[in-house]
Amino acid sequence: MDAKLDLTYVNMMLQDYKQKRGALIPVLQKIQEYYAYIPEAAVDLIAEGLNIPASEVYGVITFYAQFYTHPRGKHLIRVCRGTACHVKGSKTILEIIKDKLSIKEGDTTEDLLFTLETVGCLGACALAPVIVIDGYYYDKVTAQKIDDILNRLSQGNELQSHT
Amino acid sequence: MEEKKIYLSINGKEVASAPSQTILEVARENKVFIPTLCDCQNLSPFGACRLCLVEVAGLPKLVPACSTPVAAGMKIRTDSEKIDQYRRLIVELLLSDHEPDCMFCEKAGDCLLQDLAYQYGLKNSRLKGERRAALIDDSNPFIERDNSKCILCGRCVRVCDEVQGVSAIGFIGRGFQTRIGTPFNRKLNCEFCGQCIASCPVGALTSKPARRKGRKWQTRWVKTICPYCGCGCNLTLHIKDNEIVGVHSDSSSPNEGYLCSKGRFGYEFVHHPDRLQFPLIRKGGQLVRAEWYEALRLVATKFQEIKSRHGNNTLAGLSSAKCTNEENYLFQKFVRAVLGTNNVDHCARL
């Protein structure tokens, strides 16, 4: 658990919801919006603040696809590891990204900017190798292209519709 | 006030019932067997196992007996061929996602799923496929949970919430991978009443102190009263080779089968090697084994000395909640009549 995590927002928001019925899901949505995930420490605060057992809070979090219990980056990078992309060098692409971001697949960078995931096959084999960032498809990715994209995103620039 | 009776029929036989009863309750009263897994005494109906589905004339779909109230004139069938076939399929489905280790399971012989497999003659399930991985939680000294045997009937979750009011555990995740556990897989941190173990119909929740000590049906049962406090909960001790190896409480008892952690797990002291089994007298700073007559004579002499030198009221008696009522009666009688003082009390003033 991250000891440095500032939970002021959780406490503040719980004040608004304390007396309201059916508050759990809206509260979780707000917390996730703020922190980009539901921190473990927040779960105990929610449980206490809304007078709901922590087991139930956790049950709700894990039931709905919208909620995450681990921090996720602002940008989600998915590298296709389907066969076509593999043949076209997606493993190297993945290694380059891992190296550049210093994370493993499934992890998130410390600055919470990027989450790296791999996917089976995106069905865009003719465009291989493919990566998808925040829903935008990047085709025929090269090391140079990745450098450009990551630099652009690191500088806070938004993505443009690409292909 | 007695509710007005209504009449309905189950499997062609007319029966009477109160209007507020469920089909399952009326069937049980009339000795009609309907299999169930998620139904549990005192707990709200859950409707998850689907084994109690019955036919009601005029309704297009099967209805769960556990949650459907009876109505006057209802014609219920619990034993049609179709229903039997569906129940068999449900049991087969359960077996296809259940660790089949009845050979070693603590619950063998006392397991509702095993009973159903036996009843339907399901040796091999035709349905093979992925099973949930065993995720065993034995992070505490009392309760072990094995999710690969869990049938997700929710009895443990409901008893923890509805009866014990603790809600230490809950459903986690959804779909095929749903399981039961604590938030973030933390160590179980509860009252350890073990109500969850008692409510589990299969071998997913077992008592760690009772493990490998003999299955329930291999033991001799002795009904007694819990010695720990004045509540007087009924206990059934499981005895094997003259040793207590487990405890359960009958659901028909005044405590409705519920116990606390002491009643359910705290029986080890009975056979503990440190337990005093003969009197000891301190001689020259050492405790030395003595005979009963010797010890009693010493105590009586000392009492008399104190009484004559300092008066009766310098003595007081404190008795134990672990003693029976009869023992406590005798104790206070002794203090009042023999020691001659009213200074008498008890450790469990509840």
Add this chain to the structure above:
Amino acid sequence: MKKINSREEFDQLKKELEMLYNQNKKRIIVCKGTGCTASGSVKVIEAFEQEIERAGLSDTVEIKRTGCHGFCEKGPIVAILPEDIFYQQVSVEDVPEIIERTIRKGDLIDKLLYQDPKTKQKYVYTHDVPFYAKQKRIIFHHNGLIDPTRIEDYLGFGGYEAFVKAIFEMTPEEVIDEVKKSGLRGRGGGGFLTGLKWEFCSKAKGKPKYLICNADEGDPGAFMDRSLLEGNPHLVLEGMLIAGYAIGAHRGYIYVRAEYPLAITNLKIAIAQGQELGILGQNILGTDFSFDVMIKEGAGAFVCGEETALMASIEGRRGMPRPRPPFPAVKGLWGKPSNINNVETFANVPFIITKGSQWYSEIGTEKSKGTKIFALAGKVNNTGLVEVPMGITLREIIFDIGGGPPKGRKFKAVQLGGPSGGCIPEEHLDVPIDYDSLISLGAIMGSGGMIVMDAANCMVDVARFFLEFIQNESCGKCIPCRIGTKRMLEIVTRITEGKGEEADLELLQELAEGIKATALCGLGQTAPNPVLSTLRYFADEYRAHILEKRCPAHCCIALIKFEVDVDLCKRCGLCKKVCPAGAVSWMPKTAASINKSLCIKCKTCIENCPAQAII
């Protein structure tokens, strides 16, 4: 807007607004639904604004940003009123030309007109375009006319008239009676009589009562509710107000998927406008009826479309269905009598009240009244949302409105009702559509997803797709759904991989029937339908996979040999060109061949081969 406090004030405001909208003003209507926004309609609107300003036409030409017109495939869509000229796939570059030629001079721009891909005929007016010609757009009528973010637009086109009529001229019982007589049935899938449902709730003991609008549209391929909420939120609110009055509820909830941000935004605007105007809130229009609406955002669980799961979710719990009885009408949200209808159902209500049950019940078939909106998609020329009268045939929808499968491919089946529905083959396309006829064909009306499939779609694979969907979305509570659909998915997957056995078909059938009869909620009870219907109509395809280890549609990868049939090969070399792995060797005028050690089975060659020569 100023708050209105009486019927007189309402009538006065209405009269003013109606006059405003009846002026014969030029209007440029630009669709701002999700589909057209994705194809760039926002930039088109901006271009129109600048261009009109530049041309000095601001006083005579008005731009309207409307909700979805349904013909999403051809977006961005622009319509020009009062003529009703229909322009499709309009880009920013086209805007000056439209202003110059169409607005100023009244000329048509040929390249922007819709052309029928088969007959090559071009159409000028919206109502002539084949996609619209056979539709009966009642619920959707205003979607293409009004700006959903302006309550004035809705009022100007007769909005809230039905609600005002209901609270001033009818008793709650009369409202229920009118809806009962109309024959309106729930549009969310079940098809239960709406008026009867209202009656149960209105007669139930207990207070307060709650009204819930189910906008958790989750079926893959269905988006009519989204379109209604985005394009005409006041219509849904009006339906809810009438229902609230009828059953005696003062609080309504709209449970919307979080995946529908535009719908949520437009609803919030509509609710705020309603409150400001006094159409929502305390003592509406000076009466003693009070009603307010809250939005609840879903959190990503398909099963929450089931009413008891939906209520659990509003209460902040896991969305797990519970057994009924007790029915929501008796014990619903927070244990109080509650009534749940879906978006499209509520949208029907104002029309029933304004035009009468008699008028309404003349549309449709004996047991299914009114119109139904379908989301037409898949292998069909015109995809989009279509509103048709009940009783129309599937053939009319797919071939007349939808234009049939593209590139002259052969129609194979239509999937109706999403994961709860089934596939209907060619021979049943002439059956008039209603709730009951679809059930007897092994499908369901469902929420109205309609996916057309051609010869390249494998029916076993379709069944597998829906089972996978259901498995991902099963709440895990009851055994038949949790484990049963998992086992079905495993069996069907084995079949698509060529590992199926003959006994599997019988086992599938047994599982499907068992799950249908025993699952706890509608999701589980209908989950086997895609398998049952494909087994019923396409058993041959299953057998080909099992016995011959062959996928007739050339779809299941494990069963494709990835070899070139020399007799069929046209020697065009396209396969070599498209192969991403360099596995195809081909020389002009010779048949291609595939090097299996390089082939990655991506199927790009199969999709591109004009002769279906790759087997």
